[in-house]
Amino acid sequence: MTVEDVARERWAQLMGAGGAQDRAPGEIVPADLPAPAGLVATGGRGHVTLAWEPVPGAIGYAVHRATASTGPYEPVDHGGGDVLAVPHGPYADTTGEPFREYWYAVAPLGTVTSMGPLSVPASAAAHTGGDAAVRVEVTADGDAGPLHRPWRAMVGSEHLSHLLCADTSGGRPIGAELREALRRVRDELGVQQVRAHAILCDDLGVYRLVDGRPRLDFSGVDRVYDAVLELGMRPVVELSFMPRDLASDPSRTVFAYQAIIxxxxxxxxxxxxxxxxxxxxxxRYGLDEVRDNWWFEVWNEANLSVFWSGTPAEFWRLYDESARAVKAVDPGLHVGGPASAAVGWIEDQLARESPVDFVSTHTYGSPPLDLRPLAGDRPLLWTEWGVTATHGSEVNDTVFAATFLLRGMRSAAGRVDALAPWVASDHFEELGRPPRLTHGGFGLLTVGNLAKPKYWALALAQRLGDTELPVALSGDGAGGLVEAWAARSGDGVVTVLLWNATLDHTKADGDPELDRAVTIDVTGLPAAAYRMTHWRVDARHSNIAALWRTISEGRDWPDERQWAALREADRVETAEPSRVLKVKDRTAAVAFDLPMPSISCVELVPI
Structure with a gap:
């Protein structure tokens, strides 16, 4: 068995493990792609950074590691689940032992079930101690094109009938707060659409049999979609789940609300x-409105048996029947899928003779892969995405999750039409309603609509201007740990967004070896002085979960005094007082420490 055969076998085992996809291991086939060239491994404090030349036609790369040059090479598991692949380099491995030399090789992916050969190996070792610094150079008078904001296209939400719910969680009104959460992401983050499950479920009474005859009632759907449009958003029409009176087996359900699969x-x-x-x-809403602005997505994650009790062939029939039904109303309406888990079934979807106007899929724990080689010019919608697919994982409430969101959004910019964080609000009941305030819910906002660190990550990204600026990074961990995104607005404001992050879940609570000292040099500044504001998200700033731990007094839910304290803290905080920054030779410099994980946003307003 060759080194490549061993690597593919191990990749197959990982892809079949943990329920990420209902696929037995052993189905990984060779991809008709060359091995990546130019792999370089660079050891640094607490990590090894890998960089390689991109392979045309690859959707991503599986990073492998061994303790000897001859192998065996195992895929590096950073603990995120789903597809342990990245769309591009550089990649920082923080999972190894310090001072131990590892050999690395990278394989290209044609699909998540086809892998090309391993690259020529490269070796390096992480070390500990000593200084570690990163320098960031921003060209303020440059132009890297219009800034793309993938988070603005779409956000996930609970089944939207939840908007109509009059119950409470933690004493807070569910429907009213879910509406407010969607309004907030619309107004503050610019999000335009909301994607959710179960518009066809029986709580909205869409389809039922009366005296043996089918009857349709769309009044519940109208109430839900009217509410969405009143918020200034538009719905993604996810055609799910099956009405009871139409189901071949009504006993097959998922979630606490018993959606029929x-x-x-x-x-x-x-x-x-x-x-x-x-x-x-x-x-009801007008042909131009629906044709120009709405998506019709068929089902949800049918490649998982938990969401589809039929066969794959039956799902593809469901897709074909649904697509033809949508197009029968108007050929210009947009229908697509497969809305699959872990990037599954993409090639099967694109082989359909039925219309496929867009490609949608999901992944967790890694930035979205680059599906352009498969999808061609079709829009790419990642209609679910997040740091973990695990309900109730503490990582959802952390700064680690916030840096993960920025890494993914920066990676997706310019190549993905929508990257939808799953979900807007902790008012969410797939496995039951929230048991306490910070319970590891998927939401950007808590029950009570307090912003988590990952909400502030997107709010700071929203501050970036419309013209992206060239950025160059150098130093220990540049590009792999520390990343930067910079832009200029029409009135000359320059904003630099930086974060220090790893994909390694074992470092979610931080690691001093990965902390960095950062210097930002902003060149090409036309004014003589700027007012600098420095916002920060870290363990001590803009971190509502950390605050709640200190004042909770063992409670699951705040009392009125604690709610008042939390609401007072519901803001993004500055790392230092605002100050004037002098410019010399059209250049200004800012220096500060950037822990891992953390986010800094430096805004320069010309005086």
Whole structure:
């Protein structure tokens, strides 16, 4: 067995483990791609950074490691789950032992089930102690093109009938606060669409049998979608799940709200339901509105048995019937999928003879892969994405999750049409309603609509101007740990966003060896002086979960006094007082420490 065979076998085992996809190991096939060239491994304090030349046609790369040049090479597992691959380099490995030499090799992926050969290996070792610094040079009078903001396209949410819920969680009104959460992400983050499950579930009464005859009622859908539009957003019409009276097996359900995952018992009735729903939406909201601004996505993660009890063939029939039904209303309406878990079934989706106007998929724990070689010019919608797919994981409430969001958004900019954080609010009941304030919920906002660190990450990114600026990084961990994103606004404000991050979940609480001293040099500044404001997200700043730990007094939910203290702290905090920054030779410099994980946003306003 060759080194490549061993690597593919181990990759297959990882892809089949943990329920990331319902696929038995051993199905990874060789991809018709060359090995990446130019792999360089550089040891630094607490990490090894890998860089390599991109391979045309690759959707991503699987980083492998061995203790000897001859192998065996194992995929590096940074603990994120799903697909342990990255869309590009550089990649910082922080999972190894310090001072131990490792050999690295990188393999290109044609799909998540096809892998090319390993690169020529390169070796390096991490070390400890000593100074570690990164320098960031920003060209303020440069122009790297319009800034792309992938977070603005879409956000995930709970099943949208939750907007109508009059119950409470932690004493807070569910429906009202979910509406406020969506309003807040719309107004403060610029998010335009919301994607959620279960618009066809029985709590909205869309389809039922009366005296043995089918009856449709879209009044519940109208209430939900009217609420979304009133918030200034638009819905993604996820065609799920199956109405009870149309299900072939109503006993097959998922989630606490018992969404039915069965194929239909009558395919003609399913097609009729989809066609009539689509026609109703067009009639109610206008053809131009729906055709120009809405997406029709077929089902959710049917490559997982937990979401689809039928066979793959039955799902593809569901897709075909649904796509034809949508297009029967108007050929210009946008329908696509497969809305799959862990980038599965993309090649199967694109092989359909039925219309595929966009490609949608999900992943957790890594930046989204680059599906452009597969999708061509179709829009790419990552309709679920996040730091982990695990309900109730503490990492969801951390600064680590915030830096993860920025890494993914920066990576996706310019190549992904939508990258939807899952989800807007902790008012979420897939596995039951929240048991306490900070319980590891997926939300950007807590119950009570307090901003978590990952909300502030996107809020700071939203401060970036419309013209992206050239950025060059150098030093220990540049590009692999420390990344930067800079932009200029029309009034000359220069904003530099930096973060220090690893994908390694074992370092979620930080590691002093990965902390860095950062210097920003901003060149090409036209004014003589600037007012500098420095916002920070870290263990002590803009971190509502950390504050709640200090004042909770063992409570699951705050009392009124504690709510007042939390609401007072619901803001992004500065790392230092605002000050005037003098410019010399059109250059200004700012220096500060940047722990891992943390985010800094430096804004320079001309005086």
């Amino acid at each position: 069965s194929p239909p018992r009558d395919w003609d009735q399913w097609s009729w339901l989809v066609r009539e729903l689509t026609a109703h939406l067009v009639e």
